[in-house]
Amino acid sequence: MMMKENPGEHRDEMTLYTSTVSTCAWRVRIAMELKGLRYTPVAVDLPGGQQRESEFAHASANRQVPLLEVRLGGVGDLRVRITQSVAICEFLEERNAGCGLCLLPRDDPVRRARVREVVETVTSLIQPAQNRTTVSRVAAVAGAEAADGVKREAVLSGLHALERLLAGSAGDFAVGDEVSLADAFVVPQAHASEHVHGLDVASEAPTVHRVARRAAELPAFRAARGGYTKGDV
Numbered sequence: 001m002m003m004k005e006n007p008g009e010h011r012d013e014m015t016l017y018t019s020t021v022s023t024c025a026w027r028v029r030i031a032m033e034l035k036g037l038r039y040t041p042v043a044v045d046l047p048g049g050q051q052r053e054s055e056f057a058h059a060s061a062n063r064q065v066p067l068l069e070v071r072l073g074g075v076g077d078l079r080v081r082i083t084q085s086v087a088i089c090e091f092l093e094e095r096n097a098g099c100g101l102c103l104l105p106r107d108d109p110v111r112r113a114r115v116r117e118v119v120e121t122v123t124s125l126i127q128p129a130q131n132r133t134t135v136s137r138v139a140a141v142a143g144a145e146a147a148d149g150v151k152r153e154a155v156l157s158g159l160h161a162l163e164r165l166l167a168g169s170a171g172d173f174a175v176g177d178e179v180s181l182a183d184a185f186v187v188p189q190a191h192a193s194e195h196v197h198g199l200d201v202a203s204e205a206p207t208v209h210r211v212a213r214r215a216a217e218l219p220a221f222r223a224a225r226g227g228y229t230k231g232d233v
């Protein structure tokens with residue numbers, strides 16, 4: 001496979017294992033676009049269970065997407081693999097500090113902490129409750145209907161927490177008036193909450209709804225969108 005080399009100072013070649021039904025991989029695609037980075041996408045069929053099979057399962061420590069493979073430019077043929085969307089996005093920011101948008105505000109520790117609060121609320125509080133593997137484990141014990149109820153309740157209460165946070169931090173975007181990594185996490189979660197879990201985000205979490213709608217219209221966010229509609233998140 002021909003990998004896409006980046007023009008920046010490092011000339012890294014990056015492959016992103018992704019899925020059109022993954023909010024976690026969607027966050028990384030947004031970060032890539034905001035930084036202006038090129039990568040080769042490889043689709044993993046999550047509903048078909050490909051994450052637990054052969055090549056991908058061997059490559060990915062957690063058998064989940066996203067997984068980023070990087071052939072580091074300028075250091076021979078060194079290749080690294082990184083899982084976890086937060087670790088991937090922070091790597092992209094640190095390795096490409098001079099490219100595109102600054103994802104984590106550099107000169108303002110309070111604002112940086114706010115961005116990380118939003119990121120963690122999505123990634124640690126909300127998303128695990130909607131993960132396919134978690135939901136099937138609950139379903140195996142309590143039945144599909146109960147599992148669906150638990151998931152919806154957990155996502156809704158996480159969404160309320162996110163709303164309380166954004167009510168204090170948001171301007172035009174999730175943290176202040178500039179786009180940051182926080183928006184890359186809020187947009188996919190707002191979309192899944194509405195279109196997968198059937199929640200009325202506009203009335204349950206009006207600030208989340210407002211900033212997500214605005215960010216989603218930006219070219220980088222549109223480019224990263226993929227075919228996400230319903231399914232595994």
Ligand SMILES: N[C@@H](CCC(=O)N[C@@H](CS)C(=O)NCC(=O)O)C(=O)O
Binds near residue numbers: 023024025084133
């Ligand atoms: N904390 C991880 C979560 C990754 C995750 O849950 N990925 C989901 C898609 S969003 C997945 O691969 N699900 C399939 C599975 O767990 O079998 C991250 O932020 O990257």
